Amino acid sequence: MIRLNDITSQLLKYHPNADTTLVEKAYVYSAKVHQGQVRLSGEPYLSHPLQVAYILTRLKMDVVSIVAGLLHDTLEDTDSELSEIERLFGKEAANIVDGVTKLSKMQFTSRQERQAENMRKMILAMATDIRVIMVKLADRLHNMETLGYQTPEKQALIARETLDIYTPLSGRLGIHWLKSNLEDLCLYYLEPEIYEAIKSGIAERRGAREAFIRDVKEIITKKLNDSDIQATIRGRHKHFYSIYMKMKDQNLSVNQVYDNLALRVILKSLRECYEVLGIIHTEWKPVPGRFKDYISLPKANMYQSLHTTVIGPLGQRMEVQIRTWEMDKIAEEGIASHWKYKEGLGASQTDEKQFAWLRQLLEWQKQVSDPREFLETVRMDLFPNEVYVFTPKGEVKRFPKGATPIDFAYGIHSEVGEKCSGARINGKMVPLRHQMKNGDIVQIITSSKQHPSKDWLDVVKTPRAKTKIRHWIMTQEKDQSINLGKELLEKGLVQSQLNLPNILKNEQIESIAKDLSFHSVPDLLANIGFGKVSANQVIGRLRPKLGIEEPPPTGIVSKMVSRIKRKQSTHGIKVEGVEDMLVRFANCCHPLPGEHVIGFITRGRGVTVHKYNCRHALDADPDRLVEVQWEPTDQDVYLANIKVTSVDKKGILADISAIMVQKDANIIQADVQTTMDQKGISHFTIEVENYKQLQDIIGAIKKVKNVMIVERI
């Protein structure tokens, strides 16, 4: 069993000025609270935190990490309180213990690679202090080393989780020895037969391998001596798991994996690396496509080395790694090779190099602006642009930062997105625009009455949700436009005494749709609704085909007049001193009830009512002007012409029409023209009850997106 002294003496080796009293204190505390507990192996429980702390010295961790390693199971397995740990050992140590405890409570097993990647990232994102992960990895290594005492089910579960989550994490942190140890242990529990086969295969060829390495070493050493280069050459078999991966990838048996030998040449300088590469390539034939220069292009975890595979002296493949001592250290120890313990400083205050390493490690260097601030806190936002949340079933989902429950809902299924009416996050109701945070448990509430809205486009962050919402709105607008198109067409047809259902059954309408290059009749109708083609245009093409004559061109006017005549008894205008006068409203200014008006006595056609300031009224013979007043009426309607200038966008006519319908105005005529400068000019003739209603409508249209000017004409 590891003793306290082993830990402190290891610590003092790489950190000579370390204050070991806190480590001793943590040891005493841990021994006290774990008193009487035993591990499945029968050993006192304390052996586990001691081993973990010892592994942490192998990772060259600082005093606080080692203290946290000694205490890492106290919250979970004893009566200790976080506040007590904080009081006795400080906030940093307490935070690490807390972080490790939280990680231990989560089960990260998933068969899906992408899901596992999300989990790894989430662990990094949640562990704001990298030391949480280091302690967790040390904990996991010791647990894997003592996994034999667990039940076979537990063994498989833990080994799977380790392989999915913790070995890639140690790889990402560049700690090669830890990664390969964990991988081999996982292989032992997950594929025991293959493990044994590799083991015995390697043992069988041990003699031959050693002789081979000796020969190769000799050859290289001789060549290097000629060039006056000093090198350390190491030859060993690859670790079991990487042999296993090769077998799996290339569908080979263990005896067919020949290049399970890795030769490593370690040199003093970078220049020598390339020199040695040249020497080796001259001596042995390189295998094409196998050369990799990780020196000029380091891996994301800062790994640097030259890799090549050559056909060795006995005609077998041989992988050669060439690197400097510095690179070798980084390759083995990863993140730990960058801790530097200067006098009186802990890992949290190490030099800029460590920080630079972390930055590059995760390739998010662009995101960090102030290295100092970062170093002070050792806090890391490793994935500044991403947020990881859970489904109620514990699945992890990744989103861009700032994503909302709507994104989450669309992430499940587009139908869930469309019906998403609210969300519960960690059990609490939140608005749809709420931004999710790392570790949130998100539950979506749906309602059959809910529909996507344009506002959603402003709060969603995922392209998927954006696309789906846009698509929904477009489909919706198309339906609306088809209905509007039908209505407009129907109104136009009335003048020709045709009815829409018959026309839609007639095959001529289909050929008109084709002539106007629309895919189908509904497409044609939608485009009438969108304003891309006018109902009159369609009717104009329809008439000759059906052999119908054109009606007199005064469609609107005559209609208006007939309407006024029809409602003459309640036309709502009282002409001063005259009873039962024939009254019509001027077509130039369309006065509305409530507006200041004046009458013009025509020759034989009664009185025409103009707006008071209408140009025609002002120009008229003053002798023939007559005072008129509005009479209160109930259900009368009046015509108004509106001109809307907008950006030429599909669906704008539908948007405007929807407002008129919403405000109870009847559309008599609608027409859209597109100008050369991409503007849409829409003319509407609508029926309104009074001036106020018209003002209302104009106000509402002004608020429609893409509308620039609304005028009454």
Ligand code: MN
């Ligand atoms: Mn533990």
